[in-house]
Amino acid sequence: MSSDKRRSSFYLVISILVAVGIWVYVDLTQGITASKEVYNIPIEFQGEDTTLAERGLMLLADSETTIDLKLEGAKLILAQLDTSKLRVQADLSAVTETGVQTVTCRVVYPEYKFSSRLTATTPTNSFNITIDVGELYSREVEIRCDIQGTVAEGYIAGELQLTPEKLELRGPQEQVDAVSYAKVSLNIEDAVETVDQALPYVLYNEAGEPISGGDIHAVQDEIRVVLPVDVVKELPLEIDFQEYPGLSKSNVSYKIEPESIMVSGEASLLSGVDRLVLDSFDLSQLGGSEVYHYVIQLPEGCSNLSGVTRATLTISFIDLTQDTRTATDFQAQNVPEGKTVTILTDELAVRIRGTSADVASVQDGDITVLADLQEISGASGTYTVPAEILINTGADVGVVGTYQVTVTISNSTEEDPTP
Helix, strand or coil: CCCHHHHHHHHHHHHHHHHHHHHHHHHHHHHCCEEEEEEEEEEEECCCCCHHHCCCECCCCCCCEEEEEEEEEEHHHHHCCCCCCCCCECCCCCCCCCCEEEEEEEECCCCHHHHHHHHHHHCCCCCCCEEEECEEEEEEEEEEEEEEEECCCCCCEEECECCCCCCEEEHHHHHHHHCEHHHHHHHCCCCCCCEEEEECCCCCCCCCCCCCCCCCEEECCCCCEEEEEEEEEEEEEEEEEEECCCECHHEEEEEEEEEEEEEEHEEEHHHCCCCEEEEEEEEHCCCEEEEEEEEECCCCEEEECCCCCEEEEEEECCCEEEEEEECEEEEEEECCCEEEEEECCCCEEEEEEECCHHHHCCCHHEEEEEEEEHHHCCCEEEEEEEEEECCCHHHHHHHHECCEEEEEEECCCCCCCCC
């Protein structure tokens, strides 16, 4: 067979396949028809909770709430339809009085291609449904919550919050008045954080028996229940002491009452909190035995489970004494370049403090007095300058008060003046 004949045969086969494909597509989408029946499609009543309620009306249980449909159309289009997305709506805006009456429904398809290529019919060939309209009566009832389980160890449940706080019911007066309360059930077993759930409810009569059926409708379908769950901690009450030489925390006797309190709060708020500081106490301000009172400050968002809001600090030194030493070792610091400094003060009485043992261990020769010339570095003459006291022992001893010495400053070429 020549190449031209083989090519012609190939094109002939392709043409036949394309023609068959077009024929099948057209037959499925335009030619071959099919039907499908869908039963018990819920009817959506538009304006039931708004327009109808504003007019003091409501639908009664005798109203039709579902409808059956027969769908016809192209087989391929019908096969693509998800019937679970099919909706039927009834508009109640024209209903203005009580009694049995009819309204018209319409079919809502999920996509336009279905509404344009499918036909919907009902068993009665009518989209009119019967509704029974009665007078609306409303009343609010208590909402109760049945808490099941307990929170995890080391945690505490807070105050239960319900939204709404009361449930509004609508319906025939004799049915609504028969309702005593609504109840939801909340499971908090081993909860370690706040529980926030939207829960269904059950209506109960005065005898505690559940009520079902009837024409009662509630404004809310669910109740939002929030139960705060906080961690519980025992936090010690403490004082931060400002210490000085001779005035150390180890030489203080103090007592804080109460020693600790129980606090609750969200885990994120208390995760890094291990104590409550009442004050930063300056030991240099402590004289004899003293008593101080403080308001206990909690981290923001936490609760004081102990109920104690004030703490008392009783404090005194264990062993504190003061004594005087005579310093004879004088030195100058920050001496200006090209200047000669003569310290005119020969002796300086220095008062020291600390424990009896530490104070007794300090001798006159253990003290050095540093005359600071920083503020008069460019001057000449006689001046009184501040002095720093150094105690050259390992004893925990501090200096009481401030000190000064007299110095003479002259140029290095000048003769030292006679004191």
